[in-house]
Amino acid sequence: MSKQDLITNLGTLARSGTTDFLAKIKAGDLNLIGQFGVGFYSAFLVADKVEVVSKQPGEPAYIWES
Numbered sequence: 001m002s003k004q005d006l007i008t009n010l011g012t013l014a015r016s017g018t019t020d021f022l023a024k025i026k027a028g029d030l031n032l033i034g035q036f037g038v039g040f041y042s043a044f045l046v047a048d049k050v051e052v053v054s055k056q057p058g059e060p061a062y063i064w065e066s
Contacts (some may be wrong), residue, residue, distance in 0.1 A: 006064045010052060056066040
């Protein structure tokens with residue numbers, strides 16, 4: 001993920017994407033793979049700290065921590 005992707009997708013835990021999900025269903029996009037991120041968010045139930053390290057080619061690595 002890029003730095004902006006980390007900010008947009010991980011920066012707010014309360015962002016469930018429900019509105020986007022419902023809009024996609026209404027538009028006929030029924031691809032459910034990767035829609036919920038349950039595995040990622042469930043980490044907060046059992047971990048003291050969650051860290052995501054992401055790097056795209058040609059860019060520096062970014063670390064998101066909570």
